[in-house]
Amino acid sequence: MTTFDADGITLERVREYVWEIPETGDMRTPARVLASEALLEEIADDKTLEQITNTTHLPGITKYAICMPDGHQGYGFPVGGVGALDAENGCISPGAVGYDINCGVRMMRTNLTYDELRGREEELVDSLFANIPSGLGGGGIVEAGVDTVDEILARGVDWALENGHAVEDDLLHCEDEGMREGADPDKVSQKAKDRGKNQIGSLGSGNHFLEVQRVTDIFDDEVGEAYGLSEDQIVVLIHCGSRGLGHQTCNDYLRKIEQQHQGLLNQLPDKELAAAPAGSQLAEDYYGAMNAAINFAWVNRQLIMHRTRQVFERVFDRSWEEMEMDLLYDVAHNIAKKETHEVGVGPEGRPVRDGDAGEREERELYVHRKGATRAFPAGHPEVPAAYRDVGQPVIIPGSMGAGSYVLRGGENSMDLTFGSTAHGAGRLMSRTQAKNEYWGGDVQQQLREQNQIYVKAQSGATVAEEAPGVYKDVDEVVRVSDELGIGDKVARTFPVCNIKG
Amino acid sequence: MGFELRAHTADIAVSATGASLEATFAAVADGLAAASCEEIPVDTGERFSLAVTAESREALLFDYLDELIYLRDVRAELPVDHRVDSIDVDPATDGADEWHLEGSTRGVPLAEIDAREVKAVTYSEMRLERADDGWEAYVVFDV
Numbered sequence: 001m002t003t004f005d006a007d008g009i010t011l012e013r014v015r016e017y018v019w020e021i022p023e024t025g026d027m028r029t030p031a032r033v034l035a036s037e038a039l040l041e042e043i044a045d046d047k048t049l050e051q052i053t054n055t056t057h058l059p060g061i062t063k064y065a066i067c068m069p070d071g072h073q074g075y076g077f078p079v080g081g082v083g084a085l086d087a088e089n090g091c092i093s094p095g096a097v098g099y100d101i102n103c104g105v106r107m108m109r110t111n112l113t114y115d116e117l118r119g120r121e122e123e124l125v126d127s128l129f130a131n132i133p134s135g136l137g138g139g140g141i142v143e144a145g146v147d148t149v150d151e152i153l154a155r156g157v158d159w160a161l162e163n164g165h166a167v168e169d170d171l172l173h174c175e176d177e178g179m180r181e182g183a184d185p186d187k188v189s190q191k192a193k194d195r196g197k198n199q200i201g202s203l204g205s206g207n208h209f210l211e212v213q214r215v216t217d218i219f220d221d222e223v224g225e226a227y228g229l230s231e232d233q234i235v236v237l238i239h240c241g242s243r244g245l246g247h248q249t250c251n252d253y254l255r256k257i258e259q260q261h262q263g264l265l266n267q268l269p270d271k272e273l274a275a276a277p278a279g280s281q282l283a284e285d286y287y288g289a290m291n292a293a294i295n296f297a298w299v300n301r302q303l304i305m306h307r308t309r310q311v312f313e314r315v316f317d318r319s320w321e322e323m324e325m326d327l328l329y330d331v332a333h334n335i336a337k338k339e340t341h342e343v344g345v346g347p348e349g350r351p352v353r354d355g356d357a358g359e360r361e362e363r364e365l366y367v368h369r370k371g372a373t374r375a376f377p378a379g380h381p382e383v384p385a386a387y388r389d390v391g392q393p394v395i396i397p398g399s400m401g402a403g404s405y406v407l408r409g410g411e412n413s414m415d416l417t418f419g420s421t422a423h424g425a426g427r428l429m430s431r432t433q434a435k436n437e438y439w440g441g442d443v444q445q446q447l448r449e450q451n452q453i454y455v456k457a458q459s460g461a462t463v464a465e466e467a468p469g470v471y472k473d474v475d476e477v478v479r480v481s482d483e484l485g486i487g488d489k490v491a492r493t494f495p496v497c498n499i500k501g
Numbered sequence: 502m503g504f505e506l507r508a509h510t511a512d513i514a515v516s517a518t519g520a521s522l523e524a525t526f527a528a529v530a531d532g533l534a535a536a537s538c539e540e541i542p543v544d545t546g547e548r549f550s551l552a553v554t555a556e557s558r559e560a561l562l563f564d565y566l567d568e569l570i571y572l573r574d575v576r577a578e579l580p581v582d583h584r585v586d587s588i589d590v591d592p593a594t595d596g597a598d599e600w601h602l603e604g605s606t607r608g609v610p611l612a613e614i615d616a617r618e619v620k621a622v623t624y625s626e627m628r629l630e631r632a633d634d635g636w637e638a639y640v641v642f643d644v
Binding site for chain 2: 046072073074075076079095098099100135136137191194195198199204205206244247248250251254255258259270271272274427428429430431432433458459461462501
């Protein structure tokens with residue numbers, strides 16, 4: 001058997017790109033890492049393996065905890081982690097969703113070609129930067145009272161439609177049509193609402209961005225056509241989340257769980273994994289609050305996208321409808337959803353790890369995806385009708401100097417990853433190290449002169465921290481996803497303009 | 502005595518020491534400000550008071566940092582130059598202790614600085630321990 005040793009943790013190779021940390025001690029299942037050897041070397045370089053092992057201690061975890069090819073150390077649950085916990089006998093963990101609830105990416109198509117945009121990059125990047133609120137304290141596209149925040153939390157993109165920030169077609173190309181059922185604004189604290197009300201329609205800072213890109217490659221003509229993508233086409237990628245409202249919601253519930261479910265917390269190796277037992281009031285409350293924060297994040301991305309349409313209208317002197325600026329899809333990176341999956345069950349009717357399973361049955365699970373993307377295959381009823389025949393679009397952003405990818409949910413994703421794949425290139429280097437190795441001005445100049453990429457940011461430090469060299473090789477991450485059949489390559493894009501907070 | 506920013510793949514960690522618990526809490530908070538902004542102006546912003554209560558020493562540190570992040574967003578000011586005047590503990594009647602912090606901070610208007618958003622304080626790897634000459638703390642922040 002081929003093994004890989006890393007600081008006291010031994011991984012066994014199950015098959016190509018699939019590595020397993022066997023169940024020992026208080027682990028409730030094995031953990032799996034989906035990676036090539038090159039990516040595994042990088043994953044083993046920080047505390048990712050320890051963190052994915054820790055997540056298997058969560059009660060009700062089924063099958064195995066999974067680390068995606070872009071996985072890296074986070075807090076508690078690793079970034080790039082997937083954990084499916086039984087929704088009847090398991091638990092739900094805010095830390096396994098992350099602070100930025102429904103941080104995610106959406107892609108908007110256009111019918112513009114790269115040739116039509118060339119020469120206008122500077123005007124476009126300046127106009128986007130001036131019109132899309134970004135950075136800390138940059139405000140939002142709408143100023144709202146708490147009543148409006150409540151409506152957004154309850155109704156999601158439907159609120160944006162009624163208020164002139166969306167069209168019907170946007171809803172049809174968003175997961176859950178842009179509105180999570182079970183969202184409960186009353187379960188979101190006043191503190192969280194206070195933080196969110198001035199941030200509706202804002203990018204934030206850090207690794208969040210808006211990027212204009214050109215499609216450079218189509219790998220699958222049929223699916224590319226179904227997604228409306230063609231070579232040389234201009235698309236827009238928006239990466240942000242639920243801002244302070246989501247961050248506060250996560251912390252509020254971590255603290256409540258600490259106070260009310262100390263017994264369960266004491267069984268866990270990292271306090272950040274704090275979880276509310278399924279069926280408890282707190283589990284229900286957190287699920288309602290998280291779904292509301294998901295709606296907030298969708299509205300946030302929707303407002304930014306609609307404002308982007310208006311910016312393009314001014315720069316190109318054409319209506320956005322004429323430029324066919326339509327939403328391709330919106331994917332979440334930090335989310336837990338009740339989903340039904342087939343798992344092995346033991347004699348007591350509870351989900352067990354595969355090796356112990358006598359029977360298999362459909363069970364409702366809280367599927368936690370933190371730094372991972374849902375990747376449902378063709379035919380799945382939860383894939384929007386527009387894409388059901390070809391599979392759910394998956395959007396994998398690379399760094400601002402590398403390409404991004406559009407994939408489609410692969411046929412093996414339900415079996416291997418509870419219908420999930422990677423979420424990006426994954427960080428390789430700390431921000432501290434990045435600032436020692438790069439200077440923002442140099443990075444900006446190099447991108448412009450060598451790659452014709454126009455970057456504009458609130459601060460040079462952010463550019464240094466997000467330099468292309470800080471990230472893993474997105475090509476390798478996507479290659480592993482494609483080879484495993486959890487997310488199949490459809491198209492590749494390359495940056496043209498990028499604005500950052 | 503003071504703080505250092507420590508490398509973390511995705512986020513930022515602050516390691517801090519102080520002769521007293523109060524000084525250590527303030528040093529972690531100064532680390533949070535340093536993680537948010539490269540150059541903090543020395544002569545702008547008004548000082549304001551804040552008070553936090555929690556059920557344990559670690560929870561108090563968590564809630565103190567969470568409060569500073571909350572105040573940053575709602576006041577549109579980066580809290581810097583932290584002072585923790587007192588940390589007291591009252592044994593509560595139901596057996597659980599009640600820890601109470603009083604302090605102050607200077608709020609620098611966000612419009613005047615290039616600040617980056619620190620999203621949240623985390624419990625991950627958090628340490629708050631007695632040292633030979635005071636206290637040591639280690640806190641990871643989500644960026």
